[in-house]
Amino acid sequence: MTARLGSRAAALALGVALSVGVSSANAQTVDGPSLFWKVSTWGNPRAFTAGLEHMAERVKEATGGKWQMRVFYGEQLSKAKENLDGLKANAFEIATFCNFYHPGKNPALMVTTMPFLPVSSYDDMARVRAGLYENDILKDEMAQWNALYYASTNLPQYNALGRGPAPKDPTDFKGMRVRAGGGIGDAMAKLGAVEQTMPATETYTALQRGTVDAVFLPYTYAHASYKLDEVADWFTANLSPGTSDCPIVINKNAYDALPQQYKDLLAEIQPELLEVYRKAYDEADAKFLPRFQERLEEITYTDEQLAAFREAAGEPVWHEWVEANKDQFDAQAVLDLTLELAGQKGS
Known part of the structure; x- marks a missing residue:
């Protein structure tokens, strides 16, 4: 590729098939300073x-x-x-x-x-x-x-991994102390959960000590990377509220x-x-999911439960985010762009 970062500092060239792990025999040396x-x-x-x-x-x-x-x-x-x-x-x-x-x-x-x-x-x-x-x-x-x-x-979609009573229905998150940031945290708050934000590096101790009841992280690698399954009882398999x-x-x-x-x-x-x-x-999923399924209770929600969650904690959070940020930048335009990009299916 000859496209340069410049003002287009981060666009991934989707659809371009490049070989990952170029062999040293095929690599071309680029001369320059040390x-x-x-x-x-x-x-x-x-x-x-x-x-x-x-x-x-x-x-x-x-x-x-x-x-x-x-x-x-x-x-x-x-x-x-x-x-x-x-x-x-x-x-x-x-x-x-x-x-x-x-x-x-x-x-x-x-x-x-x-x-x-x-x-x-x-x-x-x-x-x-x-x-x-x-x-x-x-x-x-x-x-x-x-x-x-x-x-x-x-990052993949998030799911929850937690300790104590398992939330068999999304409404069971009410009263739970949940590590979930951004819009996902706002969504959990609409279900009555107590939102807590902390770096992933602090989640093991928080879950172990009971400071939080559940942790949302990318499924499954992040939970396993921080060894949360060692101190957890259950995990959600398909809640996938976002990332x-x-x-x-x-x-x-x-x-x-x-x-x-x-x-x-x-x-x-x-x-x-x-x-x-x-x-x-x-x-990571191929490695860790079997371990989770062996050690922990797997929670899978029905389509009806997920639909109820989306209705209560999906678009309402989007609109609140726009309202909260509209004086800082054109938040509606950013959300509209996001939805537009989500609707594109490649070219």
């Missing part, structure tokens, strides 16, 4: 970080080792909630962040957390996120943090200083991440 880029994330290596590692490997390979990237795990460089601040301070060159960790820093991107958006497949969600990254409102929002969207980590977005973003100053051939290399690698994440999440 660089060392730091990548800030949290937790341990897992499906969520597969794209970061792939990017680092490909950059090193293509430049003959001249451009090195190192992924720093476990909040070594920054707390998960402060990665945008670190980019603004030029503390590192690449970072991940989750929008619902700090809604005030990225209010427009919070549209991806709206519950029961009409997206279901992996490709649907990837298309919506890529299109949103092209919107001027969202790009300007990131520019305030000296950041450019690069690619989404394409969030935890994009990979690049320090704008660092990107602008790159020679053009390095910018082109990043653009070439960018669409590969779509397939890297697809494979990583599929492999």
Whole structure:
């Protein structure tokens, strides 16, 4: 691909079939200066970080080792909630962040957390996120943090994993203390749950100690990544109220200083991440779902129950989000774009 990041800093080239894991025999060396880029994330290596590692490997390979990237795990460089601040301070060159960790820093991107958006497949969600990254409102929002969207980590739909009495009906969430951020948290609140927001790294202790009764995370890899099944009794298999977005973003100053051939290399690698994440999440589900089914009670809701949940906690949350943000930016336009992108089925 020859498309450049530039003003189109993060559009995934959906539909382009690229080979993931280019062999060294076929890799073309890109000549340029010696660089060392730091990548800030949290937790341990897992499906969520597969794209970061792939990017680092490909950059090193293509430049003959001249451009090195190192992924720093476990909040070594920054707390998960402060990665945008670190980019603004030029503390590192690449970072991940989750929008619902700090809604005030990225209010427009919070549209991806709206519950029961009409997206279901992996490709649907990837298309919506890529299109949103092209919107001027969202790009300007990131520019305030000296950041450019690069690619989404394409988180799957969320489901709940919890301890204590299992919610056999969505109404059973009433009174439960639930870790669920953004629009998903708002949806749970409409069911009478008590919404709590915390980084994923804190969920194990919270569930173990009873600070929360249930945790919503991407199904199933994230629950397993933080070993929540060790301290849980049940999980929901098909509630799937929505997801969030935890994009990979690049320090704008660092990107602008790159020679053009390095910018082109990043653009070439960018669409590969779509397939890297697809494979990583599929492999995680194949590995962890049987373990969940063996250890935990599996809760599957009927179509009627899910329809009632959508009616009570779907579109009403969308409209409240627009009303709450309309004075900051054109929230209705962002929601309309999201729904428009969700309705597109590829070209």
